[in-house]
Amino acid sequence: MTYIRPKFRHPEMPKNKLGYTLNYYEGALSTLCAGCGHDSISAAIVQAAYEMNIEPHKLAKLSGIGCSSKTPAYFLSNSHGFNSVHGRMPSVATGANLANRDLIYFGVSGDGDTASIGMGQFVHVIRRNLKMVYIVMNNGCYGLTKGQDSATADEGSKNKSGNVNLFQSIDLSSLAIELGASFVAQSFSGDKTQLIPLIKAAINHPGFSFINVISPCVTFNNNVGSTKSYDFVREHVEATATVDFVPEMKEITVDYGKGTQKQVKMHDGSSIQLHKLAEGWDPMNRLSAINAVQNARAKNEILTGLLYIDPETRDLHHLLQTSDTALNALGKEQLCPGSAVLKELNDEFR
Amino acid sequence: MKPTDIKDPEYFHKVVDCQYACPAHTPVPEYIRLIAEQKYTEAYMINWDSNVFPGVLGRTCDRPCEPACRRGRVEEEPVAICRLKRVAADNKGDVKQHMPKGPFKANGKKIALIGAGPASLTVARDLAPLGYEIHLYDEQKLGGGFMRSQIPSFRLPETVLNEEVNYILDLGIHTHFNSFVSSLKDTLSKDYDSIFVGTGAPRGRDLDIPGRKEAAANIHIGIDWLSSVAFEHTSKIGKKVIVLGGGNTAMDCCRTSRRLGGEEVKVIVRSPFAEMKASPWEKEDAMHEDIPIIENHVPKNFVIENGKLRGMNFEKVKAVYDDKGKRQLVPVGGPDVFFEADDVLVAIGQENSFPWIERDLGIEFDKWGMPVVDAITFASTHPKVFFGGDAAFGPKNVITAVAHGHQAAISIHLANEKKDMKKRPSPFVNLISQKMGIHEWSYDSAVVEDVRYIVPQADKKLTLTNRKKEVELGFDVSTGFKEAERCLNCDVQTVFTTSKCIECDACMDICPTACISFIDNADETDLREMLKIPAHNKTQDLYVSDALPTKRVMVKDENVCLHCGLCAERCPTSAWDMQKFFYNVTKAEKACQ
Numbered sequence: 013m014t015y016i017r018p019k020f021r022h023p024e025m026p027k028n029k030l031g032y033t034l035n036y037y038e039g040a041l042s043t044l045c046a047g048c049g050h051d052s053i054s055a056a057i058v059q060a061a062y063e064m065n066i067e068p069h070k071l072a073k074l075s076g077i078g079c080s081s082k083t084p085a086y087f088l089s090n091s092h093g094f095n096s097v098h099g100r101m102p103s104v105a106t107g108a109n110l111a112n113r114d115l116i117y118f119g120v121s122g123d124g125d126t127a128s129i130g131m132g133q134f135v136h137v138i139r140r141n142l143k144m145v146y147i148v149m150n151n152g153c154y155g156l157t158k159g160q161d162s163a164t165a166d167e168g169s170k171n172k173s174g175n176v177n178l179f180q181s182i183d184l185s186s187l188a189i190e191l192g193a194s195f196v197a198q199s200f201s202g203d204k205t206q207l208i209p210l211i212k213a214a215i216n217h218p219g220f221s222f223i224n225v226i227s228p229c230v231t232f233n234n235n236v237g238s239t240k241s242y243d244f245v246r247e248h249v250e251a252t253a254t255v256d257f258v259p260e261m262k263e264i265t266v267d268y269g270k271g272t273q274k275q276v277k278m279h280d281g282s283s284i285q286l287h288k289l290a291e292g293w294d295p296m297n298r299l300s301a302i303n304a305v306q307n308a309r310a311k312n313e314i315l316t317g318l319l320y321i322d323p324e325t326r327d328l329h330h331l332l333q334t335s336d337t338a339l340n341a342l343g344k345e346q347l348c349p350g351s352a353v354l355k356e357l358n359d360e361f362r
Numbered sequence: 363m364k365p366t367d368i369k370d371p372e373y374f375h376k377v378v379d380c381q382y383a384c385p386a387h388t389p390v391p392e393y394i395r396l397i398a399e400q401k402y403t404e405a406y407m408i409n410w411d412s413n414v415f416p417g418v419l420g421r422t423c424d425r426p427c428e429p430a431c432r433r434g435r436v437e438e439e440p441v442a443i444c445r446l447k448r449v450a451a452d453n454k455g456d457v458k459q460h461m462p463k464g465p466f467k468a469n470g471k472k473i474a475l476i477g478a479g480p481a482s483l484t485v486a487r488d489l490a491p492l493g494y495e496i497h498l499y500d501e502q503k504l505g506g507g508f509m510r511s512q513i514p515s516f517r518l519p520e521t522v523l524n525e526e527v528n529y530i531l532d533l534g535i536h537t538h539f540n541s542f543v544s545s546l547k548d549t550l551s552k553d554y555d556s557i558f559v560g561t562g563a564p565r566g567r568d569l570d571i572p573g574r575k576e577a578a579a580n581i582h583i584g585i586d587w588l589s590s591v592a593f594e595h596t597s598k599i600g601k602k603v604i605v606l607g608g609g610n611t612a613m614d615c616c617r618t619s620r621r622l623g624g625e626e627v628k629v630i631v632r633s634p635f636a637e638m639k640a641s642p643w644e645k646e647d648a649m650h651e652d653i654p655i656i657e658n659h660v661p662k663n664f665v666i667e668n669g670k671l672r673g674m675n676f677e678k679v680k681a682v683y684d685d686k687g688k689r690q691l692v693p694v695g696g697p698d699v700f701f702e703a704d705d706v707l708v709a710i711g712q713e714n715s716f717p718w719i720e721r722d723l724g725i726e727f728d729k730w731g732m733p734v735v736d737a738i739t740f741a742s743t744h745p746k747v748f749f750g751g752d753a754a755f756g757p758k759n760v761i762t763a764v765a766h767g768h769q770a771a772i773s774i775h776l777a778n779e780k781k782d783m784k785k786r787p788s789p790f791v792n793l794i795s796q797k798m799g800i801h802e803w804s805y806d807s808a809v810v811e812d813v814r815y816i817v818p819q820a821d822k823k824l825t826l827t828n829r830k831k832e833v834e835l836g837f838d839v840s841t842g843f844k845e846a847e848r849c850l851n852c853d854v855q856t857v858f859t860t861s862k863c864i865e866c867d868a869c870m871d872i873c874p875t876a877c878i879s880f881i882d883n884a885d886e887t888d889l890r891e892m893l894k895i896p897a898h899n900k901t902q903d904l905y906v907s908d909a910l911p912t913k914r915v916m917v918k919d920e921n922v923c924l925h926c927g928l929c930a931e932r933c934p935t936s937a938w939d940m941q942k943f944f945y946n947v948t949k950a951e952k953a954c955q
């Protein structure tokens with residue numbers, strides 16, 4: 013009986029700029045089913061955080077309920093974490109972010125956690141443009157409660173016991189674009205080459221960033237007839253473009269020729285490099301993004317990669333004009349300036 | 363790269379680093395697990411089959427397996443493989459019941475073995491049960507060769523040696539001790555079907571510098587002196603002793619001197635300390651017995667006063683290396699350095715010598731006076747004569763002599779069966795899944811973090827006053843268990859079935875040492891660089907799968923795999939499985955089947 017991860021690591025394991033090796037970003041050994049797509053996404057998150065030289069104590073992981081929402085236990089053990097109630101991750105993230113704007117907020121949710129019980133929270137956190145990463149590990153079912161169809165299960169998709177789903181599915185990416193999300197991407201747990209740069213770009217994005225990751229549930233939704241199985245997804249993915257996240261200062265040397273590449277400059281000098289663009293798609297144009305997603309759906313394809321980005325977006329703190337200093341860093345005098353100031357304030361409204 | 367052919371037994375054999383490095387290819391992890399299970403008799407028999415002298419080797423082996431041990435690549439120290447062997451030998455039950463028992467049905471063939479060292483004894487053990495009439499010759503009064511005459515009793519008690527030599531002699535070997543073979547021609551004229559020469563490298567190199575003749579009474583050739591101590595012709599030495607040389611013989615000479623009255627014993631060596639030939643543990647043991655090792659001193663002359671040795675002069679040198687790393691010892695200048703000595707032991711090397719082999723028998727010798735011997739069959743250019751051990755390719759060690767003995771025995775048997783000696787028997791191999799449940803394996807897959815345990819030693823006060831008192835006490839049973847648990851079970855192989863893989867990445871993500879990558883195929887040089895962590899240890903292979911549905915391949919760098927089984931536990935389709943690979947070199951007994 014193992015279930016213990018040995019402490020030994022590869023002796024030539026490289027270190028990032030902070031001097032940490034990859035394992036510093038790992039979490040506890042996963043208790044998910046062997047082969048669960050969620051574990052691959054966790055590994056991609058570990059890799060992205062390592063490569064971005066994130067100081068673990070400057071990041072907070074938040075989640076709801078579900079196998080997907082359990083994953084924060086399996087990555088970034090040295091970061092802050094809050095496992096909230098079902099579908100309520102966004103409100104916890106909002107509260108935390110308002111109190112301390114200096115952390116990176118990394119939300120993890122499932123398709124059940126988001127598209128069913130948490131739908132209200134999801135749409136409002138988009139509407140408010142809270143600066144956070146919101147990843148949905150989308151397996152088309154409620155994995156934790158033994159695989160019932162979720163609201164993202166495609167119409168006509170078959171579950172493990174052979175039942176065909178009668179209802180239309182909610183397409184979370186289209187919805188997010190529609191609601192005005194400023195960063196929307198879609199990916200597949202089995203494609204780390206694409207997923208890792210997307211996560212990095214999402215972390216770097218100055219507003220709400222949403223990544224819908226198709227993540228097969230090997231135990232309850234990996235059967236023939238399911239549209240969220242490893243085989244089906246592999247056969248039907250179509251990428252908008254290949255993605256590279258290029259950090260600040262790094263010179264871009266590869267030349268892919270005109271018309272097939274695009275560079276999205278981000279607020280801090282870093283950029284997203286897109287190669288081999290899908291026809292008629294412009295990642296900075298909301299309409300073309302919606303079109304691309306819908307066209308792909310009509311063709312029974314799953315469009316992955318970056319779908320839409322507004323690199324100039326302004327997050328909730330900007331909109332509310334909150335203090336530049338995080339609230340939790342302000343002293344008591346500043347937070348509670350006393351009855352005299354309150355009186356002054358009240359007088360303004362008289 | 364082409365997909366790895368795991369049907370080739372050498373692929374997985376190489377993964378078992380210790381076994382691969384062992385000249386006799388002892389199935390190390392198999393016996394280590396048996397020790398952990400307290401099955402000492404079984405552990406002993408695995409060893410006995412492969413290396414013939416588990417008790418001897420568990421104390422004295424040169425242990426080429428340990429620098430090869432995988433554990434040494436993931437932490438500081440390898441598994442104490444050698445000393446675990448001793449745990450098996452010390453705690454075994456009745457092993458004799460598992461050994462072949464004579465009398466064996468005679469096959470009518472007669473074999474002469476010249477020299478009764480480990481090489482000849484191995485040939486005897488392998489051939490006697492097949493019905494050969496074996497005649498063993500040695501000039502000494504007992505069998506064992508250098509194991510008896512050279513390795514001092516404080517490292518190898520006589521009782522241990524006797525026991526293991528007797529297991530072989532009891533198979534009905536005709537011994538001719540106290541008989542020096544002075545002519546191979548004579549031996550050939552007797553009716554032997556084959557002759558095996560296992561006479562070792564019996565001549566110690568001398569040091570011809572001024573004063574050598576005049577002080578002869580107090581200058582001794584190391585190996586001659588050690589054997590005269592072993593056979594109790596010598597029991598004393600002067601108070602001040604200089605030992606010249608930096609190999610294991612020098613270490614045995616200085617430590618023996620300390621036990622025979624040497625109070626100020628020094629080892630003086632030409633080379634830098636770090637480049638001495640002696641094993642690190644031998645140097646440590648010598649220094650622990652208050653023997654300084656003086657490096658970078660080249661002997662110049664013996665100093666004689668009133669016709670008696672007073673000491674020696676040395677020139678101080680330093681090592682200088684050219685571009686190719688070749689060493690030169692250049693004098694640093696300054697006056698010679700004088701060291702006092704009542705006796706000097708010269709332990710600067712050993713040579714082969716075959717004055718008793720006539721050169722017109724059809725046995726070819728090379729320009730260095732060494733017989734021309736086939737490295738696989740151990741046949742000489744004479745159809746009846748075989749060589750093995752130190753006599754074949756110069757001085758090595760006991761385990762190499764044993765390995766030679768096994769192969770020579772196979773050749774002798776094939777030759778006598780009129781079969782082609784060049785067609786070597788394939789090894790016995792076996793690959794069995796260890797899966798018992800989702801997280802359960804029939805081996806202890808958890809990797810312990812304990813650092814290497816130290817073998818306790820007897821008190822110096824006791825060992826320095828009694829030449830025969832064994833210094834090392836060996837692991838007790840519970841430390842032996844803990845040390846055994848450090849073994850990574852490298853023989854439990856990660857076996858990959860391409861057709862079952864759904865490319866979910868689970869194995870790649872879980873592997874603690876980043877062994878597994880799913881990437882596009884390329885040639886080996888590129889592939890090595892493209893892995894999750896580049897595979898720079900070229901002595902370790904890459905395990906490459908067939909093309910997967912995404913056209914990628916699975917590539918596993920065997921280098922630092924911990925054999926923890928997590929990849930297989932995480933695999934939803936059992937595309938990975940942990941399978942125990944048993945590899946055993948075929949011995950003469952099964953060579954013709």
Ligand SMILES: Cc1cc2nc3c(=O)[nH]c(=O)nc-3n(C[C@H](O)[C@H](O)[C@H](O)COP(=O)(O)OP(=O)(O)OC[C@H]3O[C@@H](n4cnc5c(N)ncnc54)[C@H](O)[C@@H]3O)c2cc1C
Pocket residue numbers: 422423424476477478479480481482499500501502506507508509512513541542543544560561562563564585588610611614712718750751752753757758759760761763
């Ligand atoms: C001081 C010393 C310490 C050593 N310590 C170790 C150690 O700790 N571990 C290790 O693995 N190895 C050690 N070795 C090396 C090891 O002893 C030899 O490599 C090994 O014994 C070689 O085995 P062999 O069978 O080739 O011959 P040997 O063991 O050398 O036996 C040859 C025998 O042949 C006899 N002989 C030779 N010529 C004739 C003849 N013409 N007629 C009859 N008999 C003859 C000799 O008397 C001798 O008994 C040591 C060597 C020395 C010198």
Ligand SMILES: Cc1ncc(C[n+]2csc(CCOP(=O)(O)OP(=O)(O)O)c2C)c(N)n1
Pocket residue numbers: 077078079080081098121122123124125126129149151153154155156157162
């Ligand atoms: C308030 C509340 N309602 C219902 C549940 C039961 N429940 C637990 S997990 C889950 C669905 C999780 O599905 P999803 O978010 O897709 O996660 P997955 O396990 O598929 O990753 C449900 C309905 C709950 N824990 N809390």
Ligand code: SF4
Pocket residue numbers: 043044045047048049050079080151155156228229230231232
């Ligand atoms: S039930 Fe499904 S989603 Fe949950 S851990 Fe298992 S495979 Fe993953």
Ligand code: SF4
Pocket residue numbers: 378379380381390391430431432433440441443848849850851852853
């Ligand atoms: S860890 Fe065990 S099996 Fe592996 S090389 Fe070392 S002793 Fe041999």
Ligand code: SF4
Pocket residue numbers: 856872873874875876877878918922923924925926927928929930
């Ligand atoms: S057994 Fe598997 S998981 Fe463990 S180290 Fe080896 S390849 Fe990695």
Ligand SMILES: [Mg+2]
Pocket residue numbers: 078080122123124149150151152153154155162
């Ligand atoms: Mg789900």
